[in-house]
Amino acid sequence: MQGLATVLAGIPLAAILVGPDDRIIAANQGARDHFGQGLEGRHLLTALRQPDVLEAIEASLRDRQPRKITYQTSEAGRDSSFQVHVGYVETLDARGTLVCFEDLTEREHAAQMRRDFVANVSHELRTPLTALMGFIETLQGPARHDQAAIDRFLGIMQSEAARMERLVRDLLSLSRVESEERVRPREEVNLGQVIGSVLHALRPLARDRACEITFEAPDGMIVRGNDDQLQQVFTNLIENAIKYGGTGNHITITLERIARDATLRAPAILARVRDQGPGIEPLHIPRLTERFYRVDTHRSREMGGTGLGLAIVKHIVNRHRGRLRISSTLGEGAEFSVILPQWDRQEA
Amino acid sequence: MQGLATVLAGIPLAAILVGPDDRIIAANQGARDHFGQGLEGRHLLTALRQPDVLEAIEASLRDRQPRKITYQTSEAGRDSSFQVHVGYVETLDARGTLVCFEDLTEREHAAQMRRDFVANVSHELRTPLTALMGFIETLQGPARHDQAAIDRFLGIMQSEAARMERLVRDLLSLSRVESEERVRPREEVNLGQVIGSVLHALRPLARDRACEITFEAPDGMIVRGNDDQLQQVFTNLIENAIKYGGTGNHITITLERIARDATLRAPAILARVRDQGPGIEPLHIPRLTERFYRVDTHRSREMGGTGLGLAIVKHIVNRHRGRLRISSTLGEGAEFSVILPQWDRQEA
Ligand SMILES: Nc1ncnc2c1ncn2[C@@H]1O[C@H](COP(=O)(O)OP(=O)(O)O)[C@@H](O)[C@H]1O
Ligand SMILES: Nc1ncnc2c1ncn2[C@@H]1O[C@H](COP(=O)(O)OP(=O)(O)O)[C@@H](O)[C@H]1O
Ligand SMILES: [Mg+2]
Ligand SMILES: [Mg+2]
Numbered sequence: 064m065q066g067l068a069t070v071l072a073g074i075p076l077a078a079i080l081v082g083p084d085d086r087i088i089a090a091n092q093g094a095r096d097h098f099g100q101g102l103e104g105r106h107l108l109t110a111l112r113q114p115d116v117l118e119a120i121e122a123s124l125r126d127r128q129p130r131k132i133t134y135q136t137s138e139a140g141r142d143s144s145f146q147v148h149v150g151y152v153e154t155l156d157a158r159g160t161l162v163c164f165e166d167l168t169e170r171e172h173a174a175q176m177r178r179d180f181v182a183n184v185s186h187e188l189r190t191p192l193t194a195l196m197g198f199i200e201t202l203q204g205p206a207r208h209d210q211a212a213i214d215r216f217l218g219i220m221q222s223e224a225a226r227m228e229r230l231v232r233d234l235l236s237l238s239r240v241e242s243e244e245r246v247r248p249r250e251e252v253n254l255g256q257v258i259g260s261v262l263h264a265l266r267p268l269a270r271d272r273a274c275e276i277t278f279e280a281p282d283g284m285i286v287r288g289n290d291d292q293l294q295q296v297f298t299n300l301i302e303n304a305i306k307y308g309g310t311g312n313h314i315t316i317t318l319e320r321i322a323r324d325a326t327l328r329a330p331a332i333l334a335r336v337r338d339q340g341p342g343i344e345p346l347h348i349p350r351l352t353e354r355f356y357r358v359d360t361h362r363s364r365e366m367g368g369t370g371l372g373l374a375i376v377k378h379i380v381n382r383h384r385g386r387l388r389i390s391s392t393l394g395e396g397a398e399f400s401v402i403l404p405q406w407d408r409q410e411a
Numbered sequence: 412m413q414g415l416a417t418v419l420a421g422i423p424l425a426a427i428l429v430g431p432d433d434r435i436i437a438a439n440q441g442a443r444d445h446f447g448q449g450l451e452g453r454h455l456l457t458a459l460r461q462p463d464v465l466e467a468i469e470a471s472l473r474d475r476q477p478r479k480i481t482y483q484t485s486e487a488g489r490d491s492s493f494q495v496h497v498g499y500v501e502t503l504d505a506r507g508t509l510v511c512f513e514d515l516t517e518r519e520h521a522a523q524m525r526r527d528f529v530a531n532v533s534h535e536l537r538t539p540l541t542a543l544m545g546f547i548e549t550l551q552g553p554a555r556h557d558q559a560a561i562d563r564f565l566g567i568m569q570s571e572a573a574r575m576e577r578l579v580r581d582l583l584s585l586s587r588v589e590s591e592e593r594v595r596p597r598e599e600v601n602l603g604q605v606i607g608s609v610l611h612a613l614r615p616l617a618r619d620r621a622c623e624i625t626f627e628a629p630d631g632m633i634v635r636g637n638d639d640q641l642q643q644v645f646t647n648l649i650e651n652a653i654k655y656g657g658t659g660n661h662i663t664i665t666l667e668r669i670a671r672d673a674t675l676r677a678p679a680i681l682a683r684v685r686d687q688g689p690g691i692e693p694l695h696i697p698r699l700t701e702r703f704y705r706v707d708t709h710r711s712r713e714m715g716g717t718g719l720g721l722a723i724v725k726h727i728v729n730r731h732r733g734r735l736r737i738s739s740t741l742g743e744g745a746e747f748s749v750i751l752p753q754w755d756r757q758e759a
Binding site (some may be wrong): 065066067069070072073074075076078129146148149150151152153154155156161163165170173174177178180181182184185186188189192195196199200202203213214217218220221224225227228231234235237238239241242 | 413414415417418420421422423424426477494496497498499500501502503504508509511513518521522525526528529530532533534536537540543544547548550551561562565566568569572573575576579582583585586587589590
């Protein structure tokens, strides 16, 4: 590689250089990733299809003035948004127009996610809150002397308030985990013990739903982590298996050592939580860790869910430099695996 | 401008080109904005003070491999964060290292704001929720047959639930306004009428606090806007003036035409809401429109505030392509001005 191609290679954005004959003189890797291979030598019109961008390039070749254009595309169901910077260039190697593509997609997506999140939180709170306010009013008036009604209403109020409390608690967990996500935890944590104590706490729920749970763990399954957060991970996964697996379900939890995990590039510990419930349709799987995403909102609410459990799991696993893997065969159950780097004495 | 300087000018990031003698060959406007004028010809060490970046540049001059470094700075109380891309360049004009500075500050700031926001929402909800749950429990047990206690508790529960409802309502307003912020409203709105109806709705509150309100408006104060949102703006501002101005306060509201507003570069309408209360210390003024920012949190809560009122005002005014101006003299009161572009028949 030499000449202006070396300059383009150094620009951390998709960039192409267009000659006065409207042919592409050079392109960098970012541009190839975006527009495809073999850009050099091609006519502009065969590579770019944005009329505004083409017009700006032509204009800058004429008047040598810089220009800025934004455009949106929607390809393969994915919306993208770019700001394009066009500037006239004249060096000993070539003259033409430098076109840099700044990808705004992620930023706009983040802003959209935030707005959706706030709207979701508000909607989740609104329903129980409206119910509560209605009951308070009824207790103040019509039901004032009806002890049976009072008892029943107080029971419902209690469960609505508890729902809101779970939501607030999960929101706080989520924001705490997110804010620490870059700080890797440092404690030595025994995963077998963590899962054991989670199972102990979930025993009443499992009994209610006639769930049989098998747990196998070799000794010494130690990872570098945060005890409370790993408890939260397995509480959420096992609770989901109990709740969504249906009554009379059989849940299997295993822990095993992996000599070297390909993605983590290190010795790892694999924890699996498998149920024999109805499973999850493939189209939902990639979205389960989104905040408030549920396959069946009604069912999740009925079970007291907040829709934040797997989002919290994902962030905690990320913080631990691990991976979450979800697989399912419809009708045969679902499996949630957490792969965590094994405790390494050297690192500590 | 010619040679590689024209290429650097086309890169939409701060960028410098460093020669093999460690002197800066060229720099673009972004780099001058960030590092100061007169960069060309200077030795690298006199312009850049990040050891990691210097090291990466030296190394790439030696081995011609690209590198990526991130660094944080904290200058004049402002935290900034950069990702620096370093790449070897060899053209007919020059050879050296191209250094591009990608500013991550805004993105990280946005992420931090989001986390703070979620934490704030949760904390705001937690207090009334805990109170509610406590009362429900008491009503179920100890106070079960004590009608006087029941009545009193239900009254408090009602006001705690109402507090949560205001918060949820303001959260929804905020997310709605934010998501529409780029879509300029189109209706013809009479500001005099808007303020008149807000004053009508706030009359009971003003009477409770022995507030005298003077409102003067010439006819035909028409802006291009959204009626509901402008009602919200003046409700929030006038309610604040009543609540924070103290009892027996005198509030003056005026509307006037401005032939040409310097910032908006158009004929405008200026609406002022002035109170004679205690005013606001200068250090708080720039932060009042942040979500959940309050001068005195306890007092705001006591008044039933959510801390979101002025954030909503700011977003609505932005959506209207207007400006919000806050000024205050301690001990003499505060003035909140909204400047909106005047209705223009041509635009419509
Ligand atoms: N083991 C499982 N089997 C079937 N569906 C599941 C299972 N675990 C999670 N899901 C689905 O994923 C959704 C999101 O889970 P989660 O984030 O924990 O939220 P919540 O449980 O509060 O609804 C659930 O609503 C459910 O639809
Ligand atoms: N007219 C005013 N005089 C003094 N302080 C004010 C006035 N208006 C607003 N403030 C201050 O600005 C803060 C933020 O206002 P706002 O966003 O409306 O939230 P809230 O009223 O719910 O607290 C208030 O808590 C108060 O401290
Ligand atoms: Mg769950
Ligand atoms: Mg207010």
